[in-house]
Amino acid sequence: MRLAFEAVSYSYAGGEDRKRSRKAKREREAAWGNAPDAVWALRDVTLAVEPGEFLGVAGHTGSGKSTLIQHMNGLVHPTCGRVLADGADLADKKVAAQVRQSVGLVFQYPENQLFANTVYDDVAFGPRNMKLSEVEVERRVREAMELVGLDMDALGERSPFDLSGGQQRRVAFAGVLAMEPEVLVLDEPVAGLDPLSRADFLALIARFHARGMTVVMVSHSMEDLALLSDRILVLSEGRVFALGTPAEVFADATALKAVGLAAPAPQAFASSLREAGFHLPRDLYDEATLATDIAAQLAGATAAKEGGADV
Numbered sequence: 605m606r607l608a609f610e611a612v613s614y615s616y617a618g619g620e621d622r623k624r625s626r627k628a629k630r631e632r633e634a635a636w637g638n639a640p641d642a643v644w645a646l647r648d649v650t651l652a653v654e655p656g657e658f659l660g661v662a663g664h665t666g667s668g669k670s671t672l673i674q675h676m677n678g679l680v681h682p683t684c685g686r687v688l689a690d691g692a693d694l695a696d697k698k699v700a701a702q703v704r705q706s707v708g709l710v711f712q713y714p715e716n717q718l719f720a721n722t723v724y725d726d727v728a729f730g731p732r733n734m735k736l737s738e739v740e741v742e743r744r745v746r747e748a749m750e751l752v753g754l755d756m757d758a759l760g761e762r763s764p765f766d767l768s769g770g771q772q773r774r775v776a777f778a779g780v781l782a783m784e785p786e787v788l789v790l791d792e793p794v795a796g797l798d799p800l801s802r803a804d805f806l807a808l809i810a811r812f813h814a815r816g817m818t819v820v821m822v823s824h825s826m827e828d829l830a831l832l833s834d835r836i837l838v839l840s841e842g843r844v845f846a847l848g849t850p851a852e853v854f855a856d857a858t859a860l861k862a863v864g865l866a867a868p869a870p871q872a873f874a875s876s877l878r879e880a881g882f883h884l885p886r887d888l889y890d891e892a893t894l895a896t897d898i899a900a901q902l903a904g905a906t907a908a909k910e911g912g913a914d915v
């Protein structure tokens with residue numbers, strides 16, 4: 605599924621465009637077009653989430669990330685502009701209802717939304733809403749729980765509230781996966797987890813993407829985004845500040861700093877090393893590749909010295 609944003613602006617004060625007539629929409633657009641920027645949570649956002657891609661979303665706190673992703677399954681509708689799923693406008697209730705089944709949205713701290721008496725019922729909530737047979741619901745619950753590393757037979761009848769925080773998040777995640785979404789939209793999925801669970805979750809998300817799932821992930825960790833994303837979107841004050849490959853987006857550290865972000869540590873260190881005269885050929889560095897290239901450079905310098913050549 606391709607999700608396209610066409611000149612989307614959103615104001616929490618302005619409400620939704622969905623129920624307005626064409627004339628009313630034009631009038632609103634004209635009126636709100638002159639409103640000060642501060643009013644807008646999103647402002648004139650045009651972009652597309654391509655099928656199968658991993659789109660990372662970054663931005664300073666309050667830059668509009670959560671508002672943006674809530675447009676992706678029709679939970680929030682634009683004040684101005686349109687969101688299209690494979691060309692169909694989410695302003696149409698039927699389209700939005702269908703898209704909601706294909707675009708799985710995992711909120712920040714999703715464990716706070718667990719509600720059922722048993723883990724099984726919680727994970728089964730979405731599939732049951734889709735009016736699937738109980739046999740199919742059970743198949744999906746079992747599979748979704750397996751995917752997140754939980755055993756349905758052992759945990760299905762337990763209360764979700766008796767589980768550890770990490771397990772609760774897995775249950776919440778399984779509830780979205782049980783809908784078998786085409787697109788997975790994650791708002792800070794590893795926030796608040798311990799380092800081991802963090803790494804587990806990120807590996808899990810990477811596996812979904814490797815299987816062909818489209819993933820949109822909001823994160824404050826530039827390192828995680830650099831590692832996982834095909835493209836990164838940077839929002840600033842509700843506007844698209846940058847959209848490109850991690851190497852493109854992290855190339856201009858000064859510009860990023862101006863919107864309250866910092867390039868990943870290995871990337872920033874590589875920049876400093878270049879300024880100090882090191883030759884570092886790659887566009888994007890993680891710790892391991894940076895260590896390899898520094899070692900190669902130092903080995904070359906030592907060999908040249910031992911051979912009597914100038915370095």
Ligand SMILES: Nc1ncnc2c1ncn2[C@@H]1O[C@H](COP(=O)(O)OP(=O)(O)OP(=O)(O)O)[C@@H](O)[C@H]1O
Nearest residue numbers: 616617644645663664665666667668669670671672
């Ligand atoms: N329910 C709401 N009512 C009014 N204003 C809101 C509401 N939710 C968000 N806003 C405002 O909209 C703007 C964008 O907020 P949003 O939560 O989308 O940003 P964010 O980038 O996700 O922030 P964070 O990183 O802190 O989660 C902010 O100015 C915020 O104060």
